[in-house]
Amino acid sequence: MPETIPTTSSGPTSKETTVYVDSSKDVFDSSAFDPVLARKLALANTAIDQIGMTPFQWKLFFLNGFGYTVDSLLVICQSIAMPAVTMQYGSPGKSLKGIALASQIGLLTGAAIWGLSADIIGRRLAFNSSLLLAAIFTIIAGGMPGYISFATLVSLYSAAVGGNYILDATTLLEFLPVNKTWLVTFMSIWWAVGYTITGLLAWAFMSNYSCFPTAASGACAYQDNMGWRYLHFTIGGLTLMLSLLRVFLIRIVQTPRWLISQNRDAEVIQFLTDLSAKYDRQFDLTLDDLRSEGDVKNTEKSVWSVVRIKAHFSGLFRTRKLTWSFLVIMLNWLVIGIVSPLYHVFLPYYLKSRG
Structure with missing residues (x-):
């Protein structure tokens, strides 16, 4: 029993x-x-x-889903833009893919900062500010005059959105009735929405406003290579609109389950x-x-x-079962973190080499 x-x-x-x-x-x-x-x-x-x-939780499902969408939007955005930026400005290192590295460093930093801070001060501030910061940095990234400055902004908007993924899932889960917690798993559909939007925008901008693939590095003029800039301006504007909807359409409060943990x-x-x-x-x-x-x-x-x-860290190892659960989940994310960047870094160069 x-x-x-x-x-x-x-x-x-x-x-x-x-x-x-x-x-x-x-x-x-x-x-x-x-x-x-x-x-x-x-x-x-x-x-x-x-x-x-209630309609409150359904609004959360869609608004938190925007966070999933933006997460995939920005990961793919920098990946698609990287060859065009490298063609225009050249790369500081022949073997170092600085933009991809900047993105991963930003995502790692953001996940650590947003995740821990949300446990300490609550979900509301991180929920309301992460997308807004990502939007601002993405728009600025579209105007960067060089490789290093662009990579820096990529790391910043990646850091802003880095912890957004888990925050969206956690915030939604802590408001849901038990019989609707399956919606957290269903949230993954918003990732596909982000991929689709980025692909369509890239098709429109990168194919019509980019230098020829045969152009030599550094020989690509500013006015002939506006596609990656238009891509960032558009995605940044879309992210800004979604972030404002999250702030004004639903006035988020601290989640009841987090408030319980704070007495x-x-x-x-x-x-x-x-x-x-x-x-x-x-x-x-x-x-x-x-x-x-x-x-x-x-x-x-x-x-x-x-x-x-x-306690935020030691609590993960309170029991043997909890320790194994934590380690297996971390291992899964580690594998995803290795495979996904390899795919996104390799794909643009593969497509470029095949015309």
Whole structure:
């Protein structure tokens, strides 16, 4: 029989609701290390399930999907532009593909910074600012006068969008009812949308506004090689529009599950109350229910304290099962990170050599 931890919630309807934390199928049983957090998350999850799927979550699905789209847009954008930029300005090193390297360094840096900061200060700031910064740097990249300056801007817009991928998935997941969490996996469809848009734009710009493939390096004039610039201006403008939609179409708040982990119970209830009132839904959870469970561990300390920052890393290795899960996922992403750049770096040169 699965191990469960019962907790009781009574709401405004005076209907007693018993919630269970079922850890039998979890990779990480949080109740073994912080039972208060486990019980509070169970209560919050039940409240979200009672409210159900609303237009708010559907908007998030599309707006977060824009982030997936932009992620693939920008990765492919620099890959397609690289031969044209190299033809116009030459490359500092014959064997070093500086633009591709700049992109990968930026993606790695962005993933580390955005991911960790979102755990510390919450999802909202990173969610609202990552696409906006990516749009600004992409537009500026289209006007760069040299190889080094262009590679620098590529690294910057890659860093801006680097952590956006996981932020979009995490933010959506933390707002969804349990029976709709499959939408996070379905989000991958937005990657295909990004590839398609970039391919169509490149077909229009690169084929009509680029130097001939036979042109010598450095012999390609500015006015004859505007395709890669038009590509960046257009994708940057599209990204800017999508980033503004994310800010103004839906006013994102901190996710209820993250707020629970920070012991900010009143804000959780406020969000659930506002959401249920707007869409005429009901839920039973009250502020007293959450507070009666106690305080989550270490939340009395600053979010920048050594103890709490260390927990973000040590928590990945709490159990053998969790450690293996983390390592396998990292290995999968490592392989993807090796194969994908090889493909994107090689493909433009292959197509160029075949006319």
